[in-house]
Amino acid sequence: MNISPKALSPVSLGALPLTNRIAMAPMTRGRAPERIPNDNMLNYYAQRAGAGLIISEATQISQQGTGSVATPGIETPEQIAGWRKVTDAVHAAGGKIVCQIWHVGRVSHACFQDQGQPPVSSSAVAGQVNTFTADGFVPCTPPRALQVEEIPAVVKQYRQGAIHAMEAGFDGVQIHAANGYLIDQFLRDGVNQRADNFGGSIENRARFLLQVTDSVCAAVGANRTSVRLSPFTVTWDCTDSDPRSIFSHAIRELDKRRLAFLEVVERGFDSIAVSNSTDAEPGIFCPADIRKLYTGKLMVNGGYDQQSAEAALASGHADAVSLGRPFISTPDVVERYQAGVELNVQLNPTTWYGGDGEGYCDTASMEP
Numbered sequence: 051m052n053i054s055p056k057a058l059s060p061v062s063l064g065a066l067p068l069t070n071r072i073a074m075a076p077m078t079r080g081r082a083p084e085r086i087p088n089d090n091m092l093n094y095y096a097q098r099a100g101a102g103l104i105i106s107e108a109t110q111i112s113q114q115g116t117g118s119v120a121t122p123g124i125e126t127p128e129q130i131a132g133w134r135k136v137t138d139a140v141h142a143a144g145g146k147i148v149c150q151i152w153h154v155g156r157v158s159h160a161c162f163q164d165q166g167q168p169p170v171s172s173s174a175v176a177g178q179v180n181t182f183t184a185d186g187f188v189p190c191t192p193p194r195a196l197q198v199e200e201i202p203a204v205v206k207q208y209r210q211g212a213i214h215a216m217e218a219g220f221d222g223v224q225i226h227a228a229n230g231y232l233i234d235q236f237l238r239d240g241v242n243q244r245a246d247n248f249g250g251s252i253e254n255r256a257r258f259l260l261q262v263t264d265s266v267c268a269a270v271g272a273n274r275t276s277v278r279l280s281p282f283t284v285t286w287d288c289t290d291s292d293p294r295s296i297f298s299h300a301i302r303e304l305d306k307r308r309l310a311f312l313e314v315v316e317r318g319f320d321s322i323a324v325s326n327s328t329d330a331e332p333g334i335f336c337p338a339d340i341r342k343l344y345t346g347k348l349m350v351n352g353g354y355d356q357q358s359a360e361a362a363l364a365s366g367h368a369d370a371v372s373l374g375r376p377f378i379s380t381p382d383v384v385e386r387y388q389a390g391v392e393l394n395v396q397l398n399p400t401t402w403y404g405g406d407g408e409g410y411c412d413t414a415s416m417e418p
Contacts, residue, residue, distance in 0.1 A: 071363055072359065076107055076108055076278070082120050087129070090407045104140060107150065109215075110154070148221055149215035151208055152226040153204065209262075212269050212270045225277045228278045259300055279301070311369070317352035347370070
């Protein structure tokens with residue numbers, strides 16, 4: 051089937067006017083061995099400029115925020131210049147791109163940290179967490195808890211990362227608050243064991259997220275700032291005893307900030323647009339609840355395809371849908387949807403994370 055006019059219709063997410071409602075989700079690809087965006091990355095992103103919006107791969111804001119090999123940063127002049135080449139190429143192809151700014155917290159190893167220090171987190175809680183190093187997939191170094199007097203400096207890292215992203219030509223930024231990384235480690239009580247103003251109550255555990263968001267909004271504008279949350283999934287052993295309470299509070303507070311958009315990862319649920327969550331047990335926290343909590347522009351993510359994305363948009367469940375894996379195999383996803391052409395077959399997963407251009411920027415587009 052051809053994708054319907056709803057998904058192909060324009061939408062404005064804050065200050066970002068988009069030509070369609072299909073976004074390319076942020077995906078770590080491990081193609082920056084020197085931590086600096088390179089020509090392969092330039093080609094990769096430019097090839098995918100037909101998406102209404104590209105959200106960049108997670109991009110570390112500091113050495114402290116680094117947790118894996120071959121991921122790019124947005125800290126040094128060289129990194130900013132490398133990203134400028136990427137954003138220029140995306141814009142030349144008619145696309146829009148925002149930078150996902152990232153601090154991994156405890157999902158790191160001492161080999162990435164200054165002078166081999168342990169990674170930081172909300173609390174000194176290790177969990178069953180691994181990461182990629184030059185020696186392969188290894189257990190993370192147990193973290194230490196950030197001291198309360200250190201937290202303003204980490205908030206500043208996010209702010210400076212956002213400023214650098216705008217200097218690099220991005221159209222906006224996304225704060226990575228999902229998937230078990232540092233902000234998620236503050237939100238969830240399975241990791242956050244603090245007894246100060248950043249732990250305990252839901253208000254305290256949401257404080258770091260909101261301080262980061264307010265700082266970034268003040269630096270680059272709320273209408274160019276988005277946040278990514280993953281209320282329904284557990285990643286890197288980052289759990290919570292009552293997700294409904296903490297995420298409902300966080301989302302209500304984010305709604306007050308009038309962000310460009312909120313992106314919510316729904317992975318693990320069947321297509322919300324088809325079922326409209328009518329199969330969920332009464333009282334179970336589910337993706338349909340987000341639309342009730344958040345009145346701003348909402349983007350959803352998690353296993354969507356052409357049909358379910360269109361249904362989510364047509365039903366009003368979301369204003370935009372982000373796709374991940376389809377863009378790995380197929381650079382021109384939106385163009386193929388519009389033309390009614392099948393996507394490429396998914397490629398060898400061994401090329402997804404790391405390597406050179408193979409399985410990355412050498413995937414075929416439609417014949418002209």
